[in-house]
Amino acid sequence: xxxxxxxxxxxxxxxxxxxxxxxxxxxxxxxxxxxxxxxxxxxxxxxxxxxxxxxxxxxxxxxxxxxxxxxxxxxxxxxxxxxxxxxxxxxxxxxxxxxxxxxxxxxxxxxxxxxxxxxxxxxxxxxxxxxxxxxxxxxxxxxxxxxxxxxxxxxxxxxxxxxxxxxxxxxxxxxxxxxxxxxxxxxxxxxxxxxxxxxxxxxxxxxxxxxxxxxxxxxxxxxxxxxxxxxxxxxxxxxxxxxxxxxxxxxxxxxxxxxxxxxxxxxxxxxxxxxxxxxxxxxxxxxxxxxxxxxxxxxxxxxxxxxxxxxxxx
Amino acid sequence: xxxxxxxxxxxxxxxxxxxxxxxxxxxxxxxxxxxxxxxxxxxxxxxxxxxxxxxxxxxxxxxxxxxxxxxxxxxxxxxxxxxxxxxxxxxxxxxxxxxxxxxxxxxxxxxxxxxxxxxxxxxxxxxxxxxxxxxxxxxxxxxxxxxxxxxxxxxxxxxxxxxxxxxxxxxxxxxxxxxxxxxxxxxxxxxxxxxxxxxxxxxxxxxxxxxxxxxxxxxxxxxxxxxxxxxxxxxxxxxxxxxxxxxxxxxxxxxxxxxxxxxxxxxxxxx
Numbered sequence: 001x002x003x004x005x006x007x008x009x010x011x012x013x014x015x016x017x018x019x020x021x022x023x024x025x026x027x028x029x030x031x032x033x034x035x036x037x038x039x040x041x042x043x044x045x046x047x048x049x050x051x052x053x054x055x056x057x058x059x060x061x062x063x064x065x066x067x068x069x070x071x072x073x074x075x076x077x078x079x080x081x082x083x084x085x086x087x088x089x090x091x092x093x094x095x096x097x098x099x100x101x102x103x104x105x106x107x108x109x110x111x112x113x114x115x116x117x118x119x120x121x122x123x124x125x126x127x128x129x130x131x132x133x134x135x136x137x138x139x140x141x142x143x144x145x146x147x148x149x150x151x152x153x154x155x156x157x158x159x160x161x162x163x164x165x166x167x168x169x170x171x172x173x174x175x176x177x178x179x180x181x182x183x184x185x186x187x188x189x190x191x192x193x194x195x196x197x198x199x200x201x202x203x204x205x206x207x208x209x210x211x212x213x214x215x216x217x218x219x220x221x222x223x224x225x226x227x228x229x230x231x232x233x234x235x236x237x238x239x240x241x242x243x244x245x246x247x248x249x250x251x252x253x254x255x256x257x258x259x260x261x262x263x264x265x266x267x268x269x270x271x272x273x274x275x276x277x278x279x280x281x282x283x284x285x286x287x288x289x290x291x292x293x294x295x296x297x298x299x300x301x302x303x304x305x306x307x308x309x310x311x312x313x314x
Numbered sequence: 315x316x317x318x319x320x321x322x323x324x325x326x327x328x329x330x331x332x333x334x335x336x337x338x339x340x341x342x343x344x345x346x347x348x349x350x351x352x353x354x355x356x357x358x359x360x361x362x363x364x365x366x367x368x369x370x371x372x373x374x375x376x377x378x379x380x381x382x383x384x385x386x387x388x389x390x391x392x393x394x395x396x397x398x399x400x401x402x403x404x405x406x407x408x409x410x411x412x413x414x415x416x417x418x419x420x421x422x423x424x425x426x427x428x429x430x431x432x433x434x435x436x437x438x439x440x441x442x443x444x445x446x447x448x449x450x451x452x453x454x455x456x457x458x459x460x461x462x463x464x465x466x467x468x469x470x471x472x473x474x475x476x477x478x479x480x481x482x483x484x485x486x487x488x489x490x491x492x493x494x495x496x497x498x499x500x501x502x503x504x505x506x507x508x509x510x511x512x513x514x515x516x517x518x519x520x521x522x523x524x525x526x527x528x529x530x531x532x533x534x535x536x537x538x539x540x541x542x543x544x545x546x547x548x549x550x551x552x553x554x555x556x557x558x559x560x561x562x563x564x565x566x567x568x569x570x571x572x573x574x575x576x577x578x579x580x581x582x583x584x585x
Contacts, residue, residue, distance in 0.1 A: 027488045031411045038404035038460060042420050045457050049434030050426070056433065066437075112332055115325050127575075128568060129333040132340055135567040135574065137518040139535040140556035143542070144343040147549055153355050155342055191336070192578060199579040237582045248427045251520040255539055275429045279525060284433055291430035298425065 050295075057288035069285065076289035086265065086273060087290065091297075093178060093261075094269040098246040101185045105242055106235070108186065109193025114223070116194070117201045130191040138188070142255030145184045146171065171256055177266035181253055185246065193238050200234030201227075240305050247298055250275065270294040344561070347553035354549050369554035377551070379558060381530075382537040386559075389448060389523075389533055390516035393455035397512050398505065400456075401463030406493055408464065409471035417468060423461040428521050431457075436525060446528030454522035459512035466511065466580045470504030471497070503573070510570050511577035517563055534559040 026033060057076055061069035080087050116126060133141070148155045149170035157167040170180045204227070212226045228235075253267045260276050261268025268276075270290060277287035346354055348365040373379050408417045435454065436445065444450040474497065482492040498505075520535040527536060538555045541548070567574050 023488065023490075027490050030489055030493075031407050031413075034403035034407035035411075035413060035416055036404075038400040038464060039416055039419055041400060041456070042423050042460065045431065045435070045453070046419075046423055046426065049431040049438075052434040052437075053430050112329075115329055115332075120322075120325070126329050126333055128571065129336045131567055131571060131574060132564050133336055134578070135514055135518075135563050136340065136560045137520075137535055137538075137556075137563065139518075139520045139538050140343075140560045143538060143552055143556045144339055146547075147346060147354075147553060148339055148342060153357075153549075155360070158357055158360070187335070187339070195575055196579050196582040199575075199582055234582050241582075244425055250429070251535070255520070258542075271427055271429055274427075275432075275521075278429065278433050288430075288433065291427065294427060295430060298427070302425065 053288045053291055055288075056284050057292045059285045061284040061288075062286075063282050072285070076285055077293075080286060080289045080293065086268070089265065090268050090270050090273040090290075093267065094247065094271070094294075094297075096178065097182055097185070097249065097267075097269055098243060100179075100182045101189070101246045101249075102239060102243055104182070104186045105190045105193045106239060108190045109197055109238070110235075112190070112194045113197035113201055114227075116198055130194055133188045134191045134195075136188070138251035139255045141184065141188055142252050145180075145187075146256055149180060174264050174266055177257060177262060181256060181267050184252055184256070185249060188252075189242060189245070193242060196238040196241070197231065197234060200231050204230050236305065236308070240302070243301065243305065244298065247271075247301070270297070340560070340564075343553050344557050346549060347557045349550055351548065351550045369550040370558070372551055373554045373558065377537075377541070377555070379534075379537065379555065382532055382534045383558070385448075385527075385531055386517055386534040389451045389455055389531075390513050392448070392452045393459050393516045394509055394512040396452065397456050397459040397463045398509055401460050401508070402467060402498070402501075402505065403493070405464045405467035406471050406497065409468045410476075417464065420461050420464045423457055424465070428457075432522070432525050439526070445526055446531055448531055450526050451523055451531060451533070454526055455516040455519055457522075458515050458519060462512050462515060462577075463508040466508040466577050467501070467504055469581045470501055470507075474500060506570070507573040507577040507580070510566075510573050514563055514567065514574070517559075 056069075058071060058073060059069040060072050060076075061067070112130075116123060147153075151157060151167055151169050151172050154170070156170060160166070160168065169176050171177050173180075208226050208230065209222060212222045217225070248271055249269065250271045253261060253269060253272050254275070257267045259280050261272045265273075271294070274287050274290045274294060277283045277290060345361075345363075347369050348367070349359070349363050350366055350368065353359040353363045404420070407413065408420075435450075439445045439450045478496055478500065479489075479492040482496045483489070487495065518535065519533075520539070523533040523536045524539070527533060532540070534555075538552070538559060541552050541555050
């Protein structure tokens with residue numbers, strides 16, 4: 001596509017009418033004039049604050065952002081990395097939340113996308129239903145599930161009651177809170193995976209499917225050896241996009257369990273932990289350390305995924 | 315034909331279940347917003363209740379929600395327009411000149427956890443006396459919507475044939491003129507997609523406004539969060555507040571479904 005973009009005035013074309021000098025200058029420098037404002041905006045809000053966060057992570061800044069702080073070297077890192085009380089459990093929860101949510105979302109998303117692949121009557125309505133959770137405000141979604149999962153008056157325990165299952169504590173339970181938030185995340189974001197995979201499925205050509213069918217491949221074989229390999233690039237995009245967002249989940253956790261991820265830190269992931277350190281306790285130094293480590297984890301995860309993607313493309 | 319028929323039955327059952335699980339909670343939220351708090355606590359009145367708008371009256375009048383709605387609208391609208399103004403030329407340049415590395419810089423904004431930027435932002439903007447104002451809210455929301463616009467529009471410009479612009483150049487337009495008068499009008503569906511998605515993401519954003527807004531500039535998601543006090547929860551009011559923020563965005567999304575879907579899946583099938 002991009003090969004045709006080096007257009008100059010084609011031969012035989014009438015000369016461009018006289019344009020003022022500044023307009024020609026704008027025209028000649030359009031590449032960077034067009035791109036620069038957006039890039040400067042993002043860079044200003046991104047690079048400098050990140051560098052600052054990196055610097056803060058080496059200081060004992062706390063209390064007020066204006067207060068004097070001292071350079072403490074790597075002490076914060078040593079403290080944080082040896083903190084088995086809050087930091088490592090938060091790493092564990094972040095990993096559990098992300099991996100579990102991703103796993104359910106990809107498996108369910110794939111199943112639903114396959115069901116929706118071939119057109120049928122009423123498909124429109126299913127697509128509408130799929131879009132709704134996706135655009136709903138996460139904080140409102142959190143509040144909605146708080147009511148549904150309320151141990152005393154919630155719909156969830158009523159429904160369980162119909163099947164003779166006793167009431168569950170859901171979000172209120174020390175061990176059930178994290179799985180419950182994973183369920184909510186799956187409810188809200190599986191549709192995203194469905195939409196992406198469906199777009200991928202519809203762009204696949206029919207021929208390999210036909211060929212496999214003629215060769216006598218069954219439904220599962222066709223899926224496993226034809227559809228899935230062809231869909232791999234799309235699947236990787238879905239996992240990448242969803243994975244990044246799942247790692248960063250904040251709205252849902254903060255709106256269902258509040259500060260510190262609940263009184264026992266049941267749902268305190270790295271993001272919630274760092275937010276609490278910064279804005280509930282004003283421990284900017286330690287918080288920055290946690291964030292830098294979190295950031296390294298994200299980069300590492302992304303790097304691993306894109307490396308796999310490149311491998312898959314070969 | 316027997317297995318086909320069986321599959322059809324299975325598909326109907328499975329998809330009905332999916333729709334039920336996705337939609338029922340939302341309907342439950344809306345129905346709870348129409349109940350008195352007494353009815354919410356009564357399982358017998360799960361479906362048979364006399365609807366009341368009292369919760370909405372309470373939320374909109376006493377709790378100042380009209381003001382928060384206006385705040386949310388204004389911030390989302392301004393962030394979207396500003397993101398389009400900065401993002402469209404940038405996406406165009408990055409697509410036409412194949413500036414993939416520069417694009418990566420912009421897309422980094424999508425990867426980074428917002429918390430890691432909030433402390434420095436808070437420091438800088440409080441020194442500029444901007445914290446609590448609309449300016450900083452719009453800027454922070456642009457940080458979410460601008461990469462979205464660039465990402466969606468790069469894909470869109472990639473798919474537009476360059477021949478059209480070349481024809482315009484032959485007719486005597488400059489490159490900038492061709493972008494303005496040929497490419498942009500042709501890109502309206504893409505711009506609509508990017509704009510709608512940017513608006514939705516800004517409307518739904520919670521974390522930035524939680525830190526950077528004050529009592530006068532609070533947006534709806536923060537207002538809903540603040541609704542939960544330390545004492546017992548006013549469920550009826552809370553569900554009315556949650557409905558006020560989600561229902562409009564869901565209705566809009568239904569009307570422009572095609573754009574929302576193409577925006578959310580942008581770039582997914584290029585491989």
